[in-house]
Amino acid sequence: MGSSKIISNREIFFLVLMIQQSGLFWLLPYFLVRGNGTAGLGAVLAGILAAICIILIGRYWGRHMPNMGFVTALRQRHAAIGTITGLLFCLWYLLFAVLILYSFVDAAQKQLLPDTPRIVLCAVIALLTGWMSKGGLEALARLNMLCIGSIVLMMTVSIAGTADLFHPEYALPIQIQNTAQMQEAAVHSVFCYSSLLSVFMLYPASADKQTMHKWVLAAVGIGALSLIVWTAYALSVLGQYSLQAVLWIPIHLVRMVEIGALIDQTESLFMVLWMAIVMTIGSMFLWCASEGVHQLVKKQANPYLHWGIALLVFLGMTAIENTMIFLRVEAILAKVMLFFLPVMLGLIAVLAMKRRERE
Amino acid sequence: MKKIQLEKAKPITEAIVPAEISASQCASQTPITTCLEENITWVEQYFVRCSDLIVRRFCIGEAYPCAAVLLYLDGMTDSAVVHDNILSPLMCPVCIDAAMGQKVSQDYFSFMKTQLLPAGEITSVNVMEDGVQAMMNGDVFLLLDGSATGLTIDAKGFPHRDMGEPRNEKTLRGPQEAFVEAMRVNTAMLRRRLHTSQLKLEQLTLGTYTQTQVSIVYLEHLANDNIIAELRRRLNNIKQVDSILNASCIEQYIEDRPFSIFPQVQYTERPDKTAAALLEGRVALIVDGSPDVMLLPVLFTQLLQSPEDYYNRIIPGTFIRWIRYIGLFIATTLPSLYVAVTSFHPELIPLNLLLSIAAAREGVPFPAVAEALIMELAFELLREASIRMPGAIGNTIGIVGALVIGDAAVSARLVAPQMVIVVAITAIGSFAIPSVEASYPIRLIRFPLMILAATLGLYGVMLGWLVILMYLVQLRTFGFPYLAPLAPLKNHELMALAVRMPRWCMMVEPLFHKRGGNVPSGCSFFHRAIQPLKQKGDESRGQQQNNFKS
Known part of the structure; x- marks a missing residue:
């Protein structure tokens, strides 16, 4: 008989943490390049180093805290700092959930339902994602698995359909004077595509416990490779200046595709696929936030708590006035978290080690 | 003894309220007495106002006569069997007297079972309830004066539909026979396809009123023990329900999500499909009175497959x-x-x-x-x-x-x-x-x-499908993810889902298999239906794979 919980909550939560982290560690090269003036191979090495660090941290937590939720594990290492760090994680995921779902609402309203009040759309989406995330990460991972086909299709179509606009010289830093501008564009592209990475990286959540690490590594590798390819392709087609002005790069690329006489405008079709992906990713972040809060308050599968988190997401969505401003705020927070969280994790590890020595 | 019988029988005769009948049936164990008339009265009271009860009194032997009675329900037995195989030998005084001589009163029943009655199955019973239960199954209940033991003799002959063609699962190629309502006919059809002692048929009775016979059928070395144990547990939980008239009645009790619109068990009227499912390690549930056999667990993708996929070329x-x-x-x-x-x-x-x-x-x-x-x-x-x-x-x-x-x-x-x-x-x-x-x-x-x-618009369609898919990925059937092998992804099974692979390529352990199944296996229906099923495996799967390939 199959078990409904193939992998423990701790592993699941950590897995998701890794997913998000791995989406962001690609920014490290950018920060390093901008901060130190290094370029090229140094940035790539820094990225690889960051990825290895994340995987090693994952293995450490997995081995030393078996059968324990990630936030619970943090708190056990050091109550106060662990709680703060856990809370930050939860807020971070909540923020991502709000951002992703708001983008869905924004796109749906602009594309199709300009007369429908935004609050209605937000309520529908919050309810739907609340229900979806209630099914658990394993179910979300399976759903994502079905979505991977849509992503591959969309990307293939966008690449095949815009091949005539492909200019590889746009993506080569050696021929460009203003590399910083190109890096900015690449980071913007990474932000757009990083949510797609989550879809790839959720696959291990439904794998067997024994083979999970292998799948995580494979997912990180495939996701990273895809990210590089897509970013480079987007740069090659749109160029660094146009790229920064585009909000949803995959959709913009697909919009440029024309599929003969049978289907005149593919935009709506692919927009729908994109929405499906966004919905599942939003549900995943909502689940992460909910799971973290459950661990913070030491409760298990409380429906009121879960729907409370969904309500927060709804309120967050209704509070946003401008998507671009929100994106900028999110980018700043992401950078803060990127440096702050490892410091907190390290601090917790050191404090725990000292406590062990005392004991 | 008589007093006891009447006390036990009283609620039955008076009761119009079904609960009282069931209570008495379940609770009491009335021993057969040596007084034939008392036993007959008990049965008559038990079947009061049942016009199909036949009480056939007769005398065995002439030299040492013994009063006897045959009790059976009209229409449930085969008249020819009752006449030729039971009454004729018993009422032939020459045979009885010559054979028994002085030992008649000593061991009548043993003589009847071993030498006199040419019936297939004869069972000794000591309590009346067992006798009447056998009557309701189509057996004949034989009682003798002076004996506290009775015999139930197999003479089943209730009418049932002849085996015909499948009505809902027609194929152009392959076998064209379908299950019928009689459980024993159905089990025989399976036995005819799976000539192995590994084919197990666990029988149990469900329904207080209907006393429906149900068989759990599986191949012991292939079926997943957990599925069988879980099925047994769920069936045991519903033993006291009033009635089981059809397999679908059981489905509603044992499925994981009764209000789901998606089926969590599969029905088939084809013996070949059932045999293939058993070879996949799945379990079949045959319910007496139901022409459809229930197969479980079932995945959504299996509902889209037909036996004909495997009868056609690749x-x-x-x-x-x-x-x-x-x-x-x-x-x-x-x-x-x-x-x-x-x-x-x-x-x-x-x-x-x-x-x-x-x-x-x-x-x-x-x-x-x-x-x-x-x-x-x-x-x-x-x-x-x-x-x-x-x-x-x-x-x-x-x-x-x-x-x-x-x-x-x-x-x-x-x-x-x-x-x-x-x-x-x-x-x-x-x-x-x-x-x-x-x-x-x-x-x-x-x-x-x-x-x-x-x-x-299209967003609505997408949202609808998202909800459906999310529901499906959460759905489980006897612990197995309903949407496998799509989600979770099982590469080999997914390949078999997309392409009907050649039989010699189907060497993957099916999802439901107990590990260590000794037969090379595929991943869909019918992948092994025509391959020889070995008894307890001596050969490794790799060796067999080579054999099949060659």
């Missing part, structure tokens, strides 16, 4: 399978796509086609969604009516409905001709689904999808 088999997948997509989504595209996304349609659609819809007073709903509902009505009607009239209704009403509706500008085409293609798509139980959810989800398409 490429045609694969082609047919993909036609069925396309049929599934059409049956669920085509009307909603039509509504969404015509109402919200006309830019997706080429200009010429768009103009043609617009011209045809000119003068139609309803929006596309109303048209679609009306036509789909009309089609569902037609389908229901043609099923209930006798053959010829059913066909007529189908023709009248499809041609006459459809044409009239288009002529009257009530619906656009394109909508008639869409509904007709949708109907054809739904008929391509080989499983009856899978066709219901497919027909049902079409309607909410249409409404969502009418309100949110």
Whole structure:
């Protein structure tokens, strides 16, 4: 008989943490390049180093805290700092959930339902994602698995359909004077595509416990490779200046595709696929936030708590006035978290080690 | 003793309230007495106002006569068996007297069982309840004066339908026989295909009133122990229900989510399909009185497979399978796509086609969604009516409905001709689904999808599918993910789902298998149905694989 919980909550939560982290560690090269003036191979090495660090941290937590939720594990290492760090994680995921779902609402309203009040759309989406995330990460991972086909299709179509606009010289830093501008564009592209990475990286959540690490590594590798390819392709087609002005790069690329006489405008079709992906990713972040809060308050599968988190997401969505401003705020927070969280994790590890020595 | 009998019998004779009968049946164990008349009275009181009770009194032997009685229910037994195999030998004084001599009174029953009665199965019983239970199963209950033991003699002969062709699972190739209502006939059909002692048939009785015989059938070395144990547990939990009239009654008690529109067990009327499922490590449940055998667990993808996939050659088999997948997509989504595209996304349609659609819809007073709903509902009505009607009239209704009403509706500008085409293609798509139980959810989800398409366009269709998929990935059947091998992804099984692989390529352990199954296995129905099933495995799977390849 199959078990409904193939992998423990701790592993699941950590897995998701890794997913998000791995989406962001690609920014490290950018920060390093901008901060130190290094370029090229140094940035790539820094990225690889960051990825290895994340995987090693994952293995450490997995081995030393078996059968324990990630936030619970943090708190056990050091109550106060662990709680703060856990809370930050939860807020971070909540923020991502709000951002992703708001983008869905924004796109749906602009594309199709300009007369429908935004609050209605937000309520529908919050309810739907609340229900979806209630099914658990394993179910979300399976759903994502079905979505991977849509992503591959969309990307293939966008690449095949815009091949005539492909200019590889746009993506080569050696021929460009203003590399910083190109890096900015690449980071913007990474932000757009990083949510797609989550879809790839959720696959291990439904794998067997024994083979999970292998799948995580494979997912990180495939996701990273895809990210590089897509970013480079987007740069090659749109160029660094146009790229920064585009909000949803995959959709913009697909919009440029024309599929003969049978289907005149593919935009709506692919927009729908994109929405499906966004919905599942939003549900995943909502689940992460909910799971973290459950661990913070030491409760298990409380429906009121879960729907409370969904309500927060709804309120967050209704509070946003401008998507671009929100994106900028999110980018700043992401950078803060990127440096702050490892410091907190390290601090917790050191404090725990000292406590062990005392004991 | 008599007093005891009357006390036990009293509630039965008085009781019109069924609960009292069941209570007495379950609780009491009335021993057979040496007084024949007392025993007869007990049985008569038990079957009071049951006109089919036959009480046949007679005398055994002449030299040493002994009063005896045969008790059975008319219609449940085979008259020829009762006459030729039971009454004739017992009422032949020459035989009895000559054979028994002085030992008649000492060991009548032993003599009857071993030498006199040419019946297949004879069982000694000591309590009346066992005797009457056997009578209700079609046996004959024999009692002798002076003996506190009775005999139940197999003489089953209740009427049942002859074996015929499958009605709902027709194939062009392969066996053309179907299960019937009699459980023993069905088990025999399976035994005929699986000549192995590994085929186990665990029998149990369910339903206080119906006392329905149910068999759990599985191949011991292949079936997953956890599934069998869980099934046993769930069946034991429903032993005290009032009635089990059909396999579907059991389904409602044992499935994981009773309110789900998606079936969590599979029914089949084909013995070959059942045998293949058993070889996959699945479990069959045969219910007496039901011509459909229940197979469990079932995955959604298995509901889309047909035995014919494996009877055809590889490429045609694969082609047919993909036609069925396309049929599934059409049956669920085509009307909603039509509504969404015509109402919200006309830019997706080429200009010429768009103009043609617009011209045809000119003068139609309803929006596309109303048209679609009306036509789909009309089609569902037609389908229901043609099923209930006798053959010829059913066909007529189908023709009248499809041609006459459809044409009239288009002529009257009530619906656009394109909508008639869409509904007709949708109907054809739904008929391509080989499983009856899978066709219901497919027909049902079409309607909410249409409404969502009418309100949110393609986004609505996508949201609807997202909800359906999310529900399906959460669904489990006896612990197995319902949407496997799609999610969670199982590469080999997924490959077999896409392509009907050659039989010698099917060497993957099926999802349901107990590990260490000693036969090379595939991943879909019928992958091993014609391969020889070995007794307790001596050979490794690799060796067998080579054998099959060679």
